[in-house]
Amino acid sequence: MTHDPLWITFIKALAVCVLLLGAFAYMTLIERKLLGRFQHRPGPNMVGPGGWLQPIADAIKTIFKEDLNVTAADKFVLVLAPAISIVFALSAFGAIPAGPAGSLFGFNPWVMDLDIGLLYILAATSLGVYGIFLGGWAANSKYALLGSLRSSAQIISYELGLGLSVLAVIIVAGTLNLREIVELNIWSVSPWLWPGLLLAFATFVISGTAEVNRTPFDLPEAEQELVAGYLTEYSSIKWALYQMAEYVNMLTASAFISTLFLGGYRGPRFLDALIPGVSEWPFIWLFVKMAIFMFMFIWLKATLPRLRYDQLMRFGWIYVFEFALAAALVTGAVVAFVI
Amino acid sequence: MVAFVILAALMVAGGVGVVTLRQPVHAALALVGTLLALAVTYVTLQAHFLAAIQVIVYAGAIMVLFLFVIMLLNVSGERTGDRLKWLKPAAWAAAGVTVAGLAVVYFLQRQPLPGAAVVDGALGGGGAERIGEVLFTDYLLAFQLVGVLLLTGVIAAVSLVQRAAPETRPQRGGAARSAPHEPGAASGAGVMRDDELVHGGH
Numbered sequence: 001m002t003h004d005p006l007w008i009t010f011i012k013a014l015a016v017c018v019l020l021l022g023a024f025a026y027m028t029l030i031e032r033k034l035l036g037r038f039q040h041r042p043g044p045n046m047v048g049p050g051g052w053l054q055p056i057a058d059a060i061k062t063i064f065k066e067d068l069n070v071t072a073a074d075k076f077v078l079v080l081a082p083a084i085s086i087v088f089a090l091s092a093f094g095a096i097p098a099g100p101a102g103s104l105f106g107f108n109p110w111v112m113d114l115d116i117g118l119l120y121i122l123a124a125t126s127l128g129v130y131g132i133f134l135g136g137w138a139a140n141s142k143y144a145l146l147g148s149l150r151s152s153a154q155i156i157s158y159e160l161g162l163g164l165s166v167l168a169v170i171i172v173a174g175t176l177n178l179r180e181i182v183e184l185n186i187w188s189v190s191p192w193l194w195p196g197l198l199l200a201f202a203t204f205v206i207s208g209t210a211e212v213n214r215t216p217f218d219l220p221e222a223e224q225e226l227v228a229g230y231l232t233e234y235s236s237i238k239w240a241l242y243q244m245a246e247y248v249n250m251l252t253a254s255a256f257i258s259t260l261f262l263g264g265y266r267g268p269r270f271l272d273a274l275i276p277g278v279s280e281w282p283f284i285w286l287f288v289k290m291a292i293f294m295f296m297f298i299w300l301k302a303t304l305p306r307l308r309y310d311q312l313m314r315f316g317w318i319y320v321f322e323f324a325l326a327a328a329l330v331t332g333a334v335v336a337f338v339i
Numbered sequence: 340m341v342a343f344v345i346l347a348a349l350m351v352a353g354g355v356g357v358v359t360l361r362q363p364v365h366a367a368l369a370l371v372g373t374l375l376a377l378a379v380t381y382v383t384l385q386a387h388f389l390a391a392i393q394v395i396v397y398a399g400a401i402m403v404l405f406l407f408v409i410m411l412l413n414v415s416g417e418r419t420g421d422r423l424k425w426l427k428p429a430a431w432a433a434a435g436v437t438v439a440g441l442a443v444v445y446f447l448q449r450q451p452l453p454g455a456a457v458v459d460g461a462l463g464g465g466g467a468e469r470i471g472e473v474l475f476t477d478y479l480l481a482f483q484l485v486g487v488l489l490l491t492g493v494i495a496a497v498s499l500v501q502r503a504a505p506e507t508r509p510q511r512g513g514a515a516r517s518a519p520h521e522p523g524a525a526s527g528a529g530v531m532r533d534d535e536l537v538h539g540g541h
Contacts, residue, residue, distance in 0.1 A: 074364075077368070115466045116466065123395045123398075123399060126394070126399030127394065127399055134406075145410065149410065149411070
């Protein structure tokens with residue numbers, strides 16, 4: 001495996017940011033269209049052919065809206081908070097490998113190949129909570145502060161479930177390098193590991209959904225009790241930055257779940273019989289898997305009601321946490337005593 | 340070297356900010372900045388695992404809890420109590436002693452730094468393997484003791500936040516007294532009866 005020169009890494013980092021933000025714009029449209037279909041209505045279909053220019057109109061509208069500032073707010077932190085959110089959301093994605101080494105015209109299809117890539121993503125996402133937290137505090141308003149306290153408490157609680165579910169994968173793979181985890185294929189190690197890994201997969205998907213603040217865990221959107229939570233006092237481009245961070249976090253979560261549990265950038269092997277080498281193509285398989293999880297997030301939003309705050313915390317601490325712990329213990333026991 | 344100078348300046352600035360900023364949230368943020376700069380310093384020293392753990396544990400968990408407490412208590416920067424007048428000169432004295440001590444050590448005990456090969460060998464590529472190996476062999480006792488210490492802390496925290504249920508206590512005692520040869524079963528029955536009473540009453 002060769003390392004890319006520094007300027008290539010810069011270009012790739014820039015490309016990842018641009019792609020993620022473009023994906024954010026069109027995910028909002030796809031989400032609204034799908035939600036429309038789920039509710040037997042067409043969804044946005046007026047701007048451009050079939051409504052496909054809607055994100056551009058939204059972007060122009062958001063940028064030219066008046067940027068309201070709260071007089072009693074802490075101005076510096078009010079600007080800093082959305083920036084923190086989007087920076088850590090974007091930087092987390094860099095460690096996700098999108099294909100085998102050297103498969104992108106001789107270059108490596110990832111920005112960083114870290115030996116601790118898994119920890120890096122956990123660290124970057126755990127810093128994203130500062131954006132939510134400080135945003136609600138800086139606005140100096142009751143609803144915003146309560147909303148941000150709720151959201152941060154939720155994210156911190158479900159981070160435990162997330163970390164413990166990852167532990168099962170780490171025990172099987174014996175590495176923190178995401179590329180090596182993909183190359184190993186944790187499901188092929190032993191069928192005895194499947195129960196533990198399935199349990200870890202379930203708790204990981206649930207805590208991942210909670211981490212990105214999606215339905216049924218989307219308390220910031222509980223407008224009947226909290227207005228808009230930490231977003232209450234934000235308008236214009238600063239509000240848009242929070243929206244970007246939310247969707248980029250969703251994309252990262254989908255890519256992270258796929259990489260850890262579903263073979264990441266690898267395609268199904270049996271397709272190699274039809275087109276030789278198709279399972280080694282970069283990008284396409286990761287995109288397919290990410291799309292499945294993005295669809296799942298939207299599907300959940302259209303289907304499930306929101307949890308109440310105390311239900312959310314109890315569910316996180318009693319069920320997700322314990323089952324993730326059980327998954328790690330079972331997997332550890334199988335690795336230690338059976339295989 | 341350039342990177343180190345920039346990071347060191349950031350860390351010192353953050354440290355000064357923690358002490359001097361009046362608004363507690365700003366001070367906490369300055370501390371987060373210091374911790375992140377320290378993590379980046381670890382990265383420049385090829386200690387990647389340490390850097391990630393530094394960010395996850397300190398910036399991602401401990402400082403978030405600090406901020407939580409500051410926000411929940413709604414501490415404002417205005418109150419500077421007269422009771423703590425002695426604190427300022429004491430802090431200056433402590434800082435002076437620390438700087439003097441560092442300077443003395445630096446000038447009196449100038450040892451050459453270990454070579455790059457030695458450092459690389461000790462770090463093992465900065466991954467988790469080498470740290471885990473050392474932690475579970477050479478420092479196993481200390482590691483286990485830290486675990487016991489943390490467990491004690493958790494139990495203490497749980498026992499501090501547990502509220503006694505005042506209504507159930509005397510009646511459970513009465514139930515236990517009526518059946519002294521079966522204390523466990525009797526108290527359990529007493530609790531259940533209390534619950535039924537409470538629910539029936541509503």
